[in-house]
Amino acid sequence: MTKYFQRKKNISESFVCHDCKQEKKDTKWFEDLKKEGKIVCLVCYKKWHDQNYRLKLKKKSETAKNQPISIKKETGSSLMSAIYENNSKYLLGIRHQSALEEDSVPQETVDLIITSPPYNVGIDYGSNGDDLTYEEYLNFSQTWLKNCYHWTKPTGRLCLNIPLDKNKNGKNSVCADITTLAKKVGWKYQTTIIWNEGNISRRTAWGSWMSASAPSIISPVEVIIIFYKEEWKKTKRGISDISKEEFVEWTNGLWTFSGENSKKVNHPAPFPRELPKRCLKLFSFVGDVVLDPFFGSGTTLIEAINNKRYVWGLEIDETYIKNSIERIKKECSLNINNEDFDNKNLEQENKRDAEIH
DSSP states (O other): OOOOEEEEEOOOSOEEOTTTOOEEOOSEEEEETTTTTEEEEHHHHHHHHHHHHHHHHHHHHHHTTTOOEEEEEOSSSOOEEEOOOGGGTTEEEEEOOOTTOGGGSOTTOEEEEEEOOOOSSOOOOSSSOOOOOHHHHHHHHHHHHHHHHHHEEEEEEEEEEEESOBOTTSOBOHHHHHHHHHHHTTOEEEEEEEEEOOOOOOOOOOBSTTSSSSBOOOOOOEEEEEEESSOSSOOSOOOOOOOHHHHHHHTSSEEEOOOOOHHHHTOSSOOOTHHHHHHHHHHOOTTOEEEETTOTTTHHHHHHHHTTOEEEEEOSOHHHHHHHHHHHHHHTTOOEEEOOOOHHHHHHHHHHHHHHO
16 A cells, blocks of 8 residues: 555644645644645544545455455464454454564554453463562553553543452552553543452451451452543444443443353453453444454454454464464354465565554
8 A cells, every 4th residue: 555644743833734624733744645745634634544444444355255264374473363354354363462562453443452461360371471570560561551552543442351459469459550550551541340250269268257357358359441542432423233221231330240161261261252242332333443462262352253343362372372263263153274374475464454554
């Protein structure tokens, strides 16, 4: 794709936008190279970018019907990447990349992020260490939260599933601390949903038994914190697929449903399909772009595909990627072929990423 726009920064003088014809005093504007150097404002540029991106998604899906999905195997940071084709047109990519790498996803292309990062409670995730000091864990969290902020559109949202607090290696207010970090990197806070999964295991630690000396309190709930980037209200109308009954029930901030069986999905800490399903239908439109930067067992991807949202997934563990592919094939009825891509295919996907960006 020809580079149509060249970004200009730190311009102090006012100018007239070529598209909306209004006088602007923005510090950011764009030179439209296609229109012989005409200058457009930031609002008109974003409008063009959003329309152009959606047109490319539509064109890709229409021209690729009856084609199987191919999983690209390559060296370097991106081990596998799924090309969205036929009945999998909503699957934008499965990538063996880290949420700590800013270039893992094109910037300002995501409408909704749904994820549950490592809790740092010593779970064996394979490729990921889950035994950081609490300070290291907060630094880790701040990095990926900042990247997610860059990846979302101005109206982008983040649904973050984390524990309310944790007791391992000392008591820590995880929910409060992560909320503070998210706001620090730019996210704006909207609300918190309490998820009562009813997971109360057989208790053995009571603190001071039947005494006010030092009783131990266990909170058998998790939270889903809702953040947004710049504006909470989406001015651009879309298609909502949520029913009246679902809307009434899910806008109650206490969600009660069971957790997922880890053995069933071959992952030590999965969330159930009900969680991303509710977030998708409540906080995004049909056709929006969704991302899970810690997709693990692939649950968010499955619900996004089945509910007609375009979706990216990032994961650093190769075993989870392979297991997720098999699960997606089964639960989304997709035709995925595992085959090596030649250099031509690699160049084509890199070009596609550049176009979306």
